[in-house]
Amino acid sequence: MVNAEPPLSLLLELTHKCPLQCPYCSNPLALERGGGELDTAAWLEVIDQAAALGVLQIHFSGGEPMARPDLPQLVKRAAERGLYSNLITSAVLLNAATLAALAGAGLDHVQISFQDSEAAGADRIGNYAGGHAKKLAAANLVRAAGLALTLNFVVHRHNIARVPDMIAMGEAFGAGRIEIANVQYYGWGLLNRAALLPTRAALDACTAAVYAARERLRGQMVIDYVVPDYYAAEPKACMGGWARRFLNISPSGRALPCHAAETLPGFDWPSVREHTLADIWNGSAAFARFRGTAWMPEPCKSCDRREIDWGGCRCQAFALTGDASRTDPACELSPDHAIMAEAAREAERAAPEFVYRRIGANVGAAQS
Numbered sequence: 001m002v003n004a005e006p007p008l009s010l011l012l013e014l015t016h017k018c019p020l021q022c023p024y025c026s027n028p029l030a031l032e033r034g035g036g037e038l039d040t041a042a043w044l045e046v047i048d049q050a051a052a053l054g055v056l057q058i059h060f061s062g063g064e065p066m067a068r069p070d071l072p073q074l075v076k077r078a079a080e081r082g083l084y085s086n087l088i089t090s091a092v093l094l095n096a097a098t099l100a101a102l103a104g105a106g107l108d109h110v111q112i113s114f115q116d117s118e119a120a121g122a123d124r125i126g127n128y129a130g131g132h133a134k135k136l137a138a139a140n141l142v143r144a145a146g147l148a149l150t151l152n153f154v155v156h157r158h159n160i161a162r163v164p165d166m167i168a169m170g171e172a173f174g175a176g177r178i179e180i181a182n183v184q185y186y187g188w189g190l191l192n193r194a195a196l197l198p199t200r201a202a203l204d205a206c207t208a209a210v211y212a213a214r215e216r217l218r219g220q221m222v223i224d225y226v227v228p229d230y231y232a233a234e235p236k237a238c239m240g241g242w243a244r245r246f247l248n249i250s251p252s253g254r255a256l257p258c259h260a261a262e263t264l265p266g267f268d269w270p271s272v273r274e275h276t277l278a279d280i281w282n283g284s285a286a287f288a289r290f291r292g293t294a295w296m297p298e299p300c301k302s303c304d305r306r307e308i309d310w311g312g313c314r315c316q317a318f319a320l321t322g323d324a325s326r327t328d329p330a331c332e333l334s335p336d337h338a339i340m341a342e343a344a345r346e347a348e349r350a351a352p353e354f355v356y357r358r359i360g361a362n363v364g365a366a367q368s
């Protein structure tokens, strides 16, 4: 048992149910069905334990967290325990009544994901007719309620040319912060990589637009920007480092250091049904496995960035090399870095159809 620094953030995947079917969803390919979800009492206990452990922020996520009717009750408990609460939502279930219940429960912040700046592209990616219009209405309601609002735009080859319009949308809403987040290629995103990864030229144009807007909007709107690892020279510090700042709970109560950790073989993920969050965080072998730097191979082991990026992403290392303990191939020092350039060549070819995220999707056909 160690006494690790407490996690900064706890993300509760309350459910994998979602009205949308985005082909880059961060949920696992094996979506959990509703019957196995933790009940209200169990989620309330998790929130209590998180506050006791020293967590500062709680993210209510999914799937679509608003598909859980007990969401206001959970938000209220987070507020009572002094936790900053963020709702990560598609917003298609957000209306005046549901927002009033959440605001009354003490919700601090709403992050609405947009699939595009225009309705046709957005509704096609989410496979939900009328979704974009509902999101616009919901964003207006959040602003009118005086809650903090972040607009999150997920970017890929089908919408990357409209990044300037997405930034203009953020300005029009008076958002204090927007995110221009290229798809991260795990789970459904990895399955659909050939359909979604933009070309290098498209990404460079996007990056130039974001940097110019950041200059122009300095002091008015913050633009967070995430690029695809496939064009990076250095990996990102995934989750701020394995089991350093972040804890994720799956709908059925499995505790994970990141949303994709269940893709890694050989791990026995602890459940909050059987263990306290403190025991999981401080005592679980799975959480200790890649924490810190002792596990690192070369070139990370002797690299002066090892406590900056923590060797990149374990799930990406496994997905692309079959070994979770290798240096993330996104790093140009990795012996596997050529994998990224090879995959990026997919983007120069015509895009195949993507597979929508849903239980029972023909995942095997897309992987073969």
Ligand code: SF4
Residues within 6 Å of the ligand: 234, 235, 299, 300, 301, 303, 304, 305, 306, 307, 309, 310, 311, 312, 327, 328, 331, 332, 333, 334
């Ligand atoms: Fe980061 Fe490892 Fe690459 Fe160094 S070698 S930059 S620590 S991933």
Ligand code: FES
Residues within 6 Å of the ligand: 186, 238, 239, 242, 257, 258, 259, 260, 261, 312, 313, 314, 315, 316
């Ligand atoms: Fe699991 Fe990066 S997504 S470590």
